[in-house]
Amino acid sequence: MHHERIARLLEKIRREDGRIGAFIEVYEKEALAKAQELDRKAKEGKPLGRLAGKAIAIKNIIAARGKRLTAGSKMLENYIAPYDAAVVERINAEDGIIIGSANMDEFACGSDNTHSAYFATRNPLDPEYVPGGSSGGSAAAVAAGFADIALGSDTGGSIRCPASFCGITGIKPTYGLVSRYGLSDMAMSLDQIGPLANSAKDAKLMLSAIAGRDARDQATGGTPENGKVALDFSGKPTIAVAKEFLEGCDERIAKEFHRLSDSLGAEGYQISEVSIPSLKHAIPIYYLTVFAEFSSAMQKFDGLRYGKTGRELENLTEDVGELRGSKLGLEVKRRILLGTFITTKEYHDAWYGKTLSARAVIKRDIEAVLGKYGVLLGPTMSTLPWKIGQKMENPLEMYLADILTVPANLAGIPAASVPFGKIGKFRPGMQVLGSRYGEGKVFALMEEIERLDRK
Amino acid sequence: MKTIIGLEIHVQLNTKAKLFCECPTNYGHAEANSNICPICAGQPGGKPMQMNGEAISHVLKIASMLKAKPELDKDVFVQRKHYFYPDLPSGYQRTSKPVAKDGKLNGIGIWEVHFEEDPGRYELKKGFVDYNRSGVPLVEIVTAPDMRSPEDAREFLGKLEQYLRYFNVINETEVGTMRIDANISQEGSARVEIKNINSFSNVYDALSFEIKRQRTQIEQGVKIVQETRHFDENSGITVRLRKKETADDYRYVPDPDISPISFSAAQWKAAADAVAELPDARAARLASQYGITPADAGVIVIEKEFADAYERLVKERKFDAQKFANWMRGPLRKQLNYRNLLFRNSGLTAKHAGELYEMFSTGQVTDKAADQILIGMLDTDILIKARESGAYVELRDTPRNVANDLGLLKSSDSGALKAACEQAVKENQKAVSDYKAGNAKSIFFLVGKVMQKTKGTADAREIEETIREMIG
Amino acid sequence: MEISKDLVRKMGELSRVKLSEAELARLEKEFAELFGHFSSIEKIGAGGERLFYVTGVQGSLRPDEPRPKARGDADAIVENFAQKDGRLMVAPKSLD
Known part of the structure; x- marks a missing residue:
């Protein structure tokens, strides 16, 4: 029965993904073989894992042994991952069926998936529009019905933005809840892997399978072993709404948000308005942090170790410089240069040092609110999806679009996007932020929002 | 002319596993690129594991034996030192902040002690790169510029090596486990760095050459330029390393993937006790x-x-x-x-x-x-x-x-020894008559025969005496 | 802060990224705008504690136990080398 269903999904992908562009690669043979194995196990009465039969797409920045790991870049066009990421090991152990690798913005730099070096992914709700990013392929795969659940990575909103644009659910877990061993780096102090799904229930199922401490990712040092992570909460978490979340927000989205907050109030939820003034600085703090860490992470891509580049390198400065110059997209190069700049001996203190100090403040401010209230609530994105090709190429404008999602990464806290209401073809996402390891409360409110949305 | 010398000494620590991963450290005894994993070979997504505790314990002992002051209860960050080189798979080297500062050995000041990971090996002439060594733990000891001659440096390094070897904290099963950068100048002139001298003994030769070179230049009125040189051990001279116009900028940043670590007074006491x-x-x-x-x-x-x-x-x-x-x-x-x-x-x-x-x-x-x-x-x-x-x-x-x-236990059976002697005498009558004729040395021929028969279990002196009694 | 084309080029050299003249001109303009906007970080936390690590968990030490990997793992890494000679990676022979 798994085999039949997976075969049907693969057929659907073959038929429809040309229009969407969710996948970089589809693992037909392996997916069918795994489905067959599950059917055989079921027939023999053997127990199956908790992801049994789920069709799963993984963002192509996560290593799966023997499969291409492109990170959406020409730099890694021919790189075959020599190992499985921790999350891939977990999915395999829990009998999930990985059906393919999802498209993404190059090295996760972007928020609309038009920065993939291969092709742009389209929004299944309206293919004229972007799906959001950088985990746009993952979101599109779920929204198009190609996959039950997808894994994305979120450094400043890369799960929540596409979840919101594609009208599905996604959660960036607490920094350190899920091992990132096997996740190619974007910005190491912000990166986190998380699920995208059609419901909070499915997202929670996936998270329960992949969460847990791993000796190969030190950030998981404070996390319980897999299987001992609590994701449930019974009761009504108290809610805070930061008024900064609604400043500059698209009015239609703000309207849906107010409708949600009224409904929650009517259900007996206690909702308080708060102010976190340091949120105003979230974009500079976030991007400066990203630049510094990203430029460091990108040092390794010199054309020597990660697959053929189609070019014979004769010297290490000129030729490697040319290779990097030609294989990397403009946004990637922009971030590398900016990061190099702010970490040079001359500018380190003036820029990177101050960034780290400012980050301490914003984290403390957010934690203070979450010390008083159960969750923070707001819209996920301040805009609706834009048309492919329509968006400005001005980096500052592009960066400012992430204003609502980056605070969670700066503070290392969980944040989810869950669809509520309808605006034309789109279903705007509402964002729920919790305290570190406060996923239980986040999921509780997500399920409540889903219930109210069905009403 | 006063010579001023300071050293940066890198020595591999004696561990079985690498610093941030579980690959074995026996890089020279393994096939090329076989002791590698996603972590030490810089694969995308490879993240460092917790540090190897044995390596850290060695570092604390080394700091203690150098009487350096511990950075007590202070976060020791591991930083990324960025530069491009083929043997450095991630494009940065992980290197810690000082674990201890301000020590002394043999009258030479020690500025600081920290740890870092070794890169792989790159053979420039052939372009070959082997990452087996990548990630092997190193200690770096930075001295004050307190040495005045190659002899001072030799004496200091000799003492240091004696200590390191005695306490079993350094890798002695592989070759090329020590590398030294030497900073050397003539008072009032620019400082020259000789990088990557690959043994303690080469340091003496490199410094001796470099002092001569610098002094000759100064005598000829040529200004010494600040530069980095390389010691060529075959010809015994130092040569200038070609330098790109863009100066190095290592862009140190704390590695976000490595939690800082701090060492308690108890840990430091254990280290100090071990090298008391x-x-x-x-x-x-x-x-x-x-x-x-x-x-x-x-x-x-x-x-x-x-x-x-x-x-x-x-x-x-x-x-x-x-x-x-x-x-x-x-x-x-x-x-x-x-x-x-x-x-x-x-x-x-x-x-x-x-x-x-x-x-x-x-x-x-x-x-x-x-x-x-x-x-x-x-x-x-x-x-x-x-x-x-x-x-x-x-x-x-x-x-x-x-x-x-x-069968090497000395035969306690004097009968067997006697029998062997009798046989030797019987079979070698010529030697017996030579001896009797006054050739005293002939007896050793007989002793040798007996030793062969008894496979060395008998004592030579005892055999000699027995034979002497027999034929004397 | 003055952003010049030379400064952008120098950053490119340090990052080992070769840029076209058009890219240099564009980045020069963008960097000036970005840094202008981003200088607002000075307004909070100036001189205060620097946040390096989000989790607040102290590092711990692991035992010195080598675990040789399955041979296939290293082979798969070697397989990806752009140029190789047997198991050795072949890198350019010139540092220029």
Whole structure:
């Protein structure tokens, strides 16, 4: 029965993904073989894992042994991952069926998936529009019905933005809840892997399978072993709404948000308005942090170790410089240069040092609110999806679009996007932020929002 | 002209696994690029594991033996030092902030001690890169510019090496485990850095050459420029490294993937206790406490384990301190040195040494047989193989077993000795008549025959006496 | 802060990224705008504690236990080398 269903999904992908562009690669043979194995196990009465039969797409920045790991870049066009990421090991152990690798913005730099070096992914709700990013392929795969659940990575909103644009659910877990061993780096102090799904229930199922401490990712040092992570909460978490979340927000989205907050109030939820003034600085703090860490992470891509580049390198400065110059997209190069700049001996203190100090403040401010209230609530994105090709190429404008999602990464806290209401073809996402390891409360409110949305 | 020299010394630490991953460290004994994993080979998504505790414990001991002041209860960050080089798979080297500062050894100031990971190996001429070494833990010791001559540097490094070797904190099973950068200048002139000198002895040669070069330049009125040079050991000269116009900027940032670590007073105390008695102090104590010569004591403190074995056996087995010292630094050390072994990694234990010396000193085996026993113990197939792969195997056989197996126990049966002598006399009448005719040396021919027959279990002097009685 | 084309080029050299003249001109303009906007970080936390690590968990030490990987893992890494000679990676022979 798994085999039949997976075969049907693969057929659907073959038929429809040309229009969407969710996948970089589809693992037909392996997916069918795994489905067959599950059917055989079921027939023999053997127990199956908790992801049994789920069709799963993984963002192509996560290593799966023997499969291409492109990170959406020409730099890694021919790189075959020599190992499985921790999350891939977990999915395999829990009998999930990985059906393919999802498209993404190059090295996760972007928020609309038009920065993939291969092709742009389209929004299944309206293919004229972007799906959001950088985990746009993952979101599109779920929204198009190609996959039950997808894994994305979120450094400043890369799960929540596409979840919101594609009208599905996604959660960036607490920094350190899920091992990132096997996740190619974007910005190491912000990166986190998380699920995208059609419901909070499915997202929670996936998270329960992949969460847990791993000796190969030190950030998981404070996390319980897999299987001992609590994701449930019974009761009504108290809610805070930061008024900064609604400043500059698209009015239609703000309207849906107010409708949600009224409904929650009517259900007996206690909702308080708060102010976190340091949120105003979230974009500079976030991007400066990203630049510094990203430029460091990108040092390794010199054309020597990660697959053929189609070019014979004769010297290490000129030729490697040319290779990097030609294989990397403009946004990637922009971030590398900016990061190099702010970490040079001359500018380190003036820029990177101050960034780290400012980050301490914003984290403390957010934690203070979450010390008083159960969750923070707001819209996920301040805009609706834009048309492919329509968006400005001005980096500052592009960066400012992430204003609502980056605070969670700066503070290392969980944040989810869950669809509520309808605006034309789109279903705007509402964002729920919790305290570190406060996923239980986040999921509780997500399920409540889903219930109210069905009403 | 006053010469000013400061050194940065990098030494591989003695661990079985790498600093941030579980790959083995025996890089020179393994096939190229076989001791690698996603972490030490810089694969996308590879993240560092927690640090190897043994490496850190060695670093604390080294800092303690250099009397450096601990960065107590302070977060020690691991930073990323960025530069592009093919042997550096991630494009940055992980290197810690100082673990301790401001120490002294042999009158030379120590600025700081920190740890870092070794890159792989890159053979520029062929372009070959092997990442087996990538991630092996290193300690870096930075001295103050307190040395004034190559001799000062040699003396300092000699002492440092003595300490490091004695406490078993450095890798001695691989080659190229130490590298030194030397900063050298003539007072009032620019400083020149000689990078990557690959042995302590080359430091002396490199410095001697460089001083001559700098002084000649100054005498000729040529200004010394600040630059980085390389020591070519074949020609014995230093050459200028071509420098790109863009100066290096390592862009140090704390590695976001490595939690900072701090060391408690208790950890520091354990390290200080472990190195409380330094080898030179111990040698002096051995000489006075046991009445052995300073030279013997000096050899005995080559390794802490060796010295421990010596003291323990003298106390427990009541060996004659001087005679036992002679044996340890003589016959025992000779067999170890011949195989390029240290006592601590030879597989021999104090118990083995004690048993063997007891057999020898009580006349159960001859000196030659004792050698044979050592050879038999050290050269089993298993051990030879283990040594080839850089592994350590403890010996299972005791000296007595080996002696029995090889039939080396001195025959207590004087009848058998007598019979062997009689036979030798009977079969070699020419030698007997030569002896009788006044050729005293002929007797040794007969002794040799008997030793062959008795496979060395009999004592040569005893044989000689028996034969002399027989034919004299 | 003055952003010049030379400064952008120098950053490119340090990052080993070769840029076209058009890219240099564009980045020069963008960097000036970005840094202008981003200088607002000075307004909070100036001189205060620097946040390096989010989790607040102290590092711990692991035992010195080598675990050789399955041979296939290293082979798969070697397989990806752009140029190789047997198991050795072949890198350019010139540092220029």
